[in-house]
Amino acid sequence: MHFDGGLKLSIAQHSSAGQKPVNEDSLGIRVPEKDQITTKGAVAIIADGVSAAEAGKEAAETCVTGFLSDYYSTPDSWSVKRSAQQVLTALNRWLYGQGQHYMQAEKGYVSTLSIAIFKSQTAHIFHVGDSRVYRLREGVLEQLTRDHAMPVGRGQSYLTRAMGLDVKLDVDYRAADVAVGDVFVLSTDGIHDVLSSSRMQALIAEHGDELDVAGQCLIDEALAAGSDDNLSCQLLRVDALPLADAGDVYRKLTELPFPPPLSAGMVVDGLLVEAEIHASPRSQLYKVFDPLADRRYVMKTPSPNFNDDPAYIERFILESWIGRRIQSDYVIEVIEPPKTPSYLYYLSDYSPGLTLGQWMQKHPKPATQVMLDIILPVAKGLQAMHRRDTFHQDIKPDNILVGDDGAVKIIDFGSCYVAGLAEIAVPIERDKVLGTAQYSAPEHILGRRPSGRADQFSLAAIVFEMLTGQLPYQGRLQNCATTIAFSRMEYVSACAYNAHVPLWLDASLARALSISPELRYSDVSEFVYDLANPNPEFMKDTFQPLLTRNPLRTWQGISLFLLLCLLWSLLR
Template sequence: MHFNGGLKMSIAQYSSAGQKAVNEDSLGIRMPDEDQLTTKGAVAVIADGVSAAEAGKEAAETCVTGFLSDYYSTPDSWSVKRSAQQVLNALNRWLYGQGQHYLQAEKGYVSTLSIAIFKSQTAHLFHVGDSRIYRLRGGCMEQLTRDHAMPIGRGQSYLTRAMGLDINLDVDYRAADVAVGDVFLLSTDGIHDVLSSARMQAIISEHGDDLNSAGQCLLDEALAAGSDDNLSCQLLKVDALPLEDAGDVYRKLTALPFPPPLSAGMVVDGLVIEEEIHASPRSQLYKVFDGTANRHYVMKTPSANFNDDPAYIERFILESWIGRRIQSEYVIDVIEPPKTPSYLYYLSDYSPGLTLGQWMLKNPKPATQAMLDIIVPVAKGLQAMHRRDTFHQDIKPDNILVGEDGKIKIIDFGSCYVAGLAEIAVPIERDIVLGTAQYSAPEHVLGRRPSGRADQFSLAVIVFEMLTGQQPYQGRLQHCTTTVAFSRIEYVSACRYNPHVPIWLDAALSRALSISPELRYNDVSEFVYDLEHPNTEFMKDEFKPLLTRNPLRTWQGISLFLFLCLLWSLLR
């Protein structure tokens, strides 16, 4: 990737049993290879097994080894926060479960835990218990965590929060900026309970770049100061941050040239161009044939209009990166090219058929089941993307393929938001491609944080259009650009355009099309479930038409209208 590498750190860590017979502290640091260093970051973990717990040592070791192993097994498209919290919750449940073998949970597998994850130009900190994380910058030592402990007198305290102490884990999270020269210190209470912040700062500053000597000195001084606990510390100095030079980024982005204008019969890296499928101002699609594999692919090439635009090139490169990480039968497959590419392009699976937009022209106002046969697979494809912390952001009929074999696939990753990539800073202004206005959720237009509920909104627009032949909100969505404008539009029932639409289905649409994302379904699967199964909540009076709720008032209104019409005709 163009943003690989650049993060360099000096590290040191020390641990000692001190005056105790057994060392119940555990610590570990992992600096992965270049790809994972970029997408997952470098990790430092320190844990202090609770002395009062019979399995404190085992708990601390499990926290460190388990986190370092499992964190790097999470998808690299996930954000740091999501990845870490998933792993921490699983570790906590395991520790708590093991602790149930003891009469009291606090006597079982209990440990403090502090984690620093360095990704791009940010330190993501996770903390529970009374171990600590400090940052030394410009001669100032700052404690970045707070102790979860309650003093009970005579220098004693008990933990109010720890790993394995309760089935529900409450972890502090903080994102701290990182600068070259910063030194991060992770320590257990055997050190920071006897050494002041000022003294620890002085020791680290006195030893300069020699972190090994600084770490050993911290342990020695704490022991000499009367520490009667295990002593552990980790020191991490930031020597360099990734991609601070825009020129370096541009050189990486332009390592492959744009392809020349392509036409039928031309050969690119052994792939025969058969025909142009689609062309837009931003890209071209070609049907190509690989004679070696005897397969057809779709080749997507960048538009020559952007050959000197680094933001566009980055967005194009990320499309294939995203596509290769979404594994779903309902999302188009991105294929590794048979040869090392000599130009900038990527390949996806070729699936002959129609776009949903073309299908809708041939099948206006389809039956509910025909609509569901298409929408349910699309929703499953979106779920696969959302599980990867990836939001499509441009769900529309032209980005859904209805194959000749009946298979439904989501295509085009040009507008995708990936939480894990959004955390990686680059010294260029990123290309933010908004979805098509008439299918976009209001939060896209208003520049708010992306979420899966925005894709749900777009899917609901498509359902409304399939069943009614009309756009929701009377087609006024695409003209709204402000909060005030969105507040002025009102949902018009799908039943008005198509009386065959069931009341409960229209109610589900109304909820999924809420202007405020908080009022929509929590997940797209819940929306689709209500499309397939009549929700009894939607059969209540407030969701029924007036004729059903109050037939007397309805006919009274009709009679009054007819009387006024008759009176008007007599007075003419």
């Protein structure tokens, strides 16, 4: 990938039982190669098994080995925070469950834990207990974590938080910026409870070029100062950060040339171009045939209008990266090319059919069940994306394919937000492609952090249009650009346009189309469940006055009645 590599660390770690017969500390560092150093980062982890716990040593070892194994098994598209918290939650539950074999949980599998994950230009710190993480920058040692311990007198304390101590885990998280030359230090209390921060700072600064020597000095001096606990430390110096030069990025992005204008009959990398499916100012779609595999694909090519725009090229490249990681029957499949590409393009599965926009023109105001047959698969596709920390951001009728075989799939990844990729810094201004205004949630327009609730809003807008033939909020959302403008919008009931829309279904639409994302459903699955199953809370409003349920039909009826009265009086 264009943002591969670049992060370089010098590392050292030491551990000693000290005056104790058994070393209950555990520590580990993993610096992966190739793509994972970019998408997942490098990990340093240190754990201190609680002395009062009978299985403290086993708990510390489990934390270290389990995290280093499971963290790198999480999806590349997940953010560091989501990946780490998911793994830590599972580890804590296992430790707590094992600890139930003891009379008291605090006597079982209990350990402190501190983690530093270096990804791009950020250090992600996760911490529970009284081990610590420091950062030495320009001669100043700063403690990045706080101890979860309560003093009980005579220099003694007990942990208020630790791995395996409680079924619910409360982990501190912090994102710290990283600069070349920074030294990060992870230590257990056998060192930092004895040595002051100023003394640790002096020792590390004195041996800054020899991290291995500096780590051993920390242990030796702590022992000499009377430490009676296990002693462990890790030191990581940042020697280089990724992609500091925009020219390097541009060269990587432009390794493959844009394809020439294509037409039926041309052959690209063994693929026969049969027809152009669609063309827009940003890209072209072609139906192509692979004679060796006897299979048809859709080839997407970039627009020549952007052949010198690195932000556009990056987004185009990421489309195929995203598509290959979404495994769902309800999302179009991105296919690996049969040959190494000689141009910049990507392939997806070919499925003949109509876009939902075309389908809606042929089937205006479908019955509720027909609508659900299309919307439920779209919701499942969105759930598959959201599980990957990926938000589509441009759900609209033209990005939903209704196949001739009845299969419904989400297409186009050109506006997707991927949490894991958003954490990777690049020295170019990224391309921010907004979704289509009529279907976009207000937070997209206002530049707020993406979430699954924005896709929920777009899906609800499509349902509203399918049932009524009208856009929600009378189509005025596309004219809003400020918080004040959005706050003035008032939801107009779907029943005002289609008397056959049940009130409970309209209520679910009103909630999913709330201007404020906090007022919507917490997950798209809850929204579609209420679409298919009358919510008892909404049923309370079933017997509203006709004027409230359908004001248009009410006034039409009143007008007709008055007209008949007038005609009757004239004929008398």
